[in-house]
Amino acid sequence: MNAPAPFSGSGDHTDAASLPFANAFATLPPAFFTRLQPTPLPHPYLVGVSADAAALIGLDPAVADSDAFIDIFTGNAIAQQSKPLAAVYSGHQFGVWAGQLGDGRAILLGDLPARDGSRLELQLKGAGLTPYSRMGDGRAVLRSSIREFLCSEAMAALGIPTTRALCVTGSDAQVRRETVETAAVATRMSPSFIRFGSFEHWYYNKRHDELKLLADNVIANFYPELLGEDNPYRSLLAEVTRRTAHLMAQWQAVGFMHGVMNTDNMSILGLTLDYGPFGFMEAFDARHICNHTDQQGRYSYQMQPRIGQWNCFALGQALLPLIGSVEDTEAALASYDADFAAKNDALLHAKLGLTTRQPDDDKLFEAMFAILQAGHVDFTLFFRRLGDLRVESNAGDEPLRDLFIERAAFDAWAQQYRARLRHENSADAARKLAMDATNPKYVLRNYLAQVAIDKAQQKDFSEIAKLQHILRRPFDEQPEHDKYADLPPDWAGHLEVSCSS
Ligand code: AMP
């Protein structure tokens, strides 16, 4: 799968200060946001830029090292047509109503025309205090900004719906977390950053006029095809439910764990949003919790599909006054299980290189997850190496078989799998090609991000660029980068990812 070529047409913007910003979000009434200026950071520098993200808005990445670019995307200068603002929202955090939250450290610069004819909003994350900062300092640390930057772009390259990340800038300004770290600003891009919690905000404040305005705005801008429906709000809920179910299946299929699936982190467009203590599954454990502050495991790997549904119900509750009846709201939510199951089933078939459906396929999948669980087998390596299995010979099985301590368990499952492949006359070469296009070789393992972060904290940003380079083609062999596909080193077993960011 090839990433798009960098934009090099005559439409390239070379001056960040004169980007043609508009702000569709600001057509909503003032209660939805506060206009404000970002707070400058001292002596900012460029940490990383995504040429692919820049291409989406026709911005020439070659100018990313200029003072003008760095100043605009740190919040030290404002583009001529940008009128920055922070938006209000609320949400359920860890299943509990948390009341008002809002852009506590994110500042929306406005939206820009995208190369594909759509529009993309640009948002600075970590650009200073806002009226919604509550106890926070309005800042983000370099560590978490690099993680969000790398993962947003890596997810996009995996073909998973996500917000994008244009760049990260850093400053030596100190930010206090568990330890003292340095500040950074990540610039995110998305058609919209509106969350489930944006709707809950008006519902729980009993302001149904604003609730309706928000829903109408979202439908008009992002779901115009629903305008003609007899109950567009019900259709909106049904469509968001469908997208969320599909997104959950896509996360599960690559072993992505979000870590903080609060309703304020759920995109109304069904995008992966707000990268915090996320992780990619390594040694398989369905109960794995990537966020070490989530002691109950509410957001563990195996819980994600259920929580996605829980969040849709929370959205449904908020939309109930617009939809009009509990029956219609329930009807809009009803297809979640079937939507998830269908997508999950399709993705699992693809991951195993199966082109037909057979009655016992679920048993094959269950047995596979059972041996992965029992052996704590590396998720990414397992599926990638599975593509090398040959139907009529086990001569090439070793690299795959070596991932298991219990070789007999693997052999038993492989026998089942081979029989299944024979059943559909699967051809080795074609199947491997298809599987390699769906089972990534390279994912953003925690330790890879950590190595890049450690270097960046010493002002060496080369590893970030290297990871970007590798992760933008996650399905390609790139044999020169083989070691980036390896099992994590021993020291990585002790890495803990906290919510602090
Ligand atoms: P999160 O868990 O990162 O999605 O954040 C939850 C809420 O806390 C959101 O409203 C954020 O804007 C806000 N928040 C998180 N960190 C900070 C910070 N350092 N300063 C201000 N607000 C923050």
Ligand code: MG
């Ligand atoms: Mg958030």
